Amino acid sequence: GAGVSQSPSNKVTEKGKDVELRCDPISGHTALYWYRQSLGQGLEFLIYFQGNSAPDKSGLPSDRFSAERTGGSVSTLTIQRTQQEDSAVYLCASTRGTSETYEQYFGPGTRLTVT
């Protein structure tokens, strides 16, 4: 079956512009994560969605970052007024649910470059 997909694969934007990154999780997966992977760093947790519960936004680095998950499926991560330090690979992962949150299935990521 189809895996987690993300679009665009690459995004170059000018400082100060807004960007939207999209994630399509595996069908039927109720949990969805966003991570940021900066060069030479591990994965930095950003936000977690589980079903219809309120998302855990504790990892969002500033109020310029927000995310939505519509209909319990597709998710969009929005970064407003981008800064150069936002340049990174943004990864999305999904899992079947709370009982299997450890086996995360990752998308290929979106490489964001802010010039």
Added chain:
Amino acid sequence: AQSVTQLDSQVPVFEEAPVELRCNYSSSVSVYLFWYVQYPNQGLQLLLKYLSGSTLVKGINGFEAEFNKSQTSFHLRKPSVHISDTAEYFCAVSDNSNYQLIWGAGTKLIIKP
């Protein structure tokens, strides 16, 4: 707070040689441990996991890892590497109280022909 340390940012090794990628974690509670692999230009995928039971865990592609509670380590090993093992390997840990994984910074495995 939990943390994960991958001591080597890069490990170069000759093809068909053995390899060990080191991972140490800090936690005073029972943990679940994971290794994920990221091939070039691909997403991460689960290589193996330790949840309970035998401390020697076997994963895909001939990799295995051993959970050592006294040394708080979960080192990844392969007896003979292949060029296709070129990738970045991430160690991650979670206690079972929440859904989050804490990630190491990754180790790039470089296979020399």
